[in-house]
Amino acid sequence: SGVVAVELxxxxxxxxxxxxLRLYSAPDGGTFSDVTTYVGSGSISTGGSKADFSEFIIAxxxxxxxxxxxxxxxxxxxxLSQHAASMGSGLHDELVSLYNASSAAYAGGQxxxxxxxxxxFSEKVVAASGNGLPDVWRTSGDLTNVAGGLxxxxxxxxxxxxxxxxxx
Numbered sequence: 001s002g003v004v005a006v007e008l009x010x011x012x013x014x015x016x017x018x019x020x021l022r023l024y025s026a027p028d029g030g031t032f033s034d035v036t037t038y039v040g041s042g043s044i045s046t047g048g049s050k051a052d053f054s055e056f057i058i059a060x061x062x063x064x065x066x067x068x069x070x071x072x073x074x075x076x077x078x079x080l081s082q083h084a085a086s087m088g089s090g091l092h093d094e095l096v097s098l099y100n101a102s103s104a105a106y107a108g109g110q111x112x113x114x115x116x117x118x119x120x121f122s123e124k125v126v127a128a129s130g131n132g133l134p135d136v137w138r139t140s141g142d143l144t145n146v147a148g149g150l151x152x153x154x155x156x157x158x159x160x161x162x163x164x165x166x167x168x
Contacts (some may be wrong), residue, residue: 001128001133001136003049003148003155006035008058010077013044020060025046025067027055033075034061035069037155053139062119065164072157073103079153083146091132096149111165 006023009134013021021039026032032055035048046058060095061068080099084092102117131136135147 001145001148003145003151004053004100005047005049007045007047008056009043009045010058011043013058015039015041015044020062022061022062023045023055024057024059025050025073025140030054032057032059033158034072034160035152037159039091040164046139049155051150065160065167069106069157069160072097072153072160076150076153076157077103079146081147082142083149086144086146087128087133091124091128095121098124106161106164111168115161115165118154118161122151122158125150127152157166 006025008023015021016164019039021044022034022036023039024032025035025048028130035050036046037048039046044058048056076099080092086094098117098121102114102121105111105117125133129147129151133147133150134143135145136143137145137148
């Protein structure tokens with residue numbers, strides 16, 4: 001239940017400021033996507049979270065940060081739409097409102113405000129986990145960890161927004 005926190009550490013890669021190294025994850029045999037929530041200094045230590053278990057790698061992401069952020073906003077929007085039926089309409093409306101506020105703030109160049117709205121989004125998901133929002137995953141695939149998916153998508157988006165905030 002909740003989220004799976006994963007950390008990979010290797011002496012074979014060295015972190016430097018501005019390093020493009022990120023933690024990627026994919027379902028067995030599927031497409032990899034960025035799930036990074038932090039990257040540590042020295043030898044690479046990187047972490048992320050997921051709603052379920054999967055394959056993990058450390059990879060260099062050379063895409064422009066703005067493209068990464070837009071793809072993460074798109075993924076979060078897709079999850080909200082895909083799982084709308086599994087949450088009450090009131091909760092869904094609140095989450096969509098916070099998502100829209102974060103996205104609009106980012107589009108308007110207000111990165112810190114975008115992060116603040118995203119944090120409120122995550123807090124709302126945590127509060128509803130298990131009560132109005134499914135938060136359990138099983139290997140049989142009969143349950144979908146909606147809360148874990150939303151939390152993980154928001155966490156990796158927050159990481160990228162923080163990078164953007166620090167760059168400005």
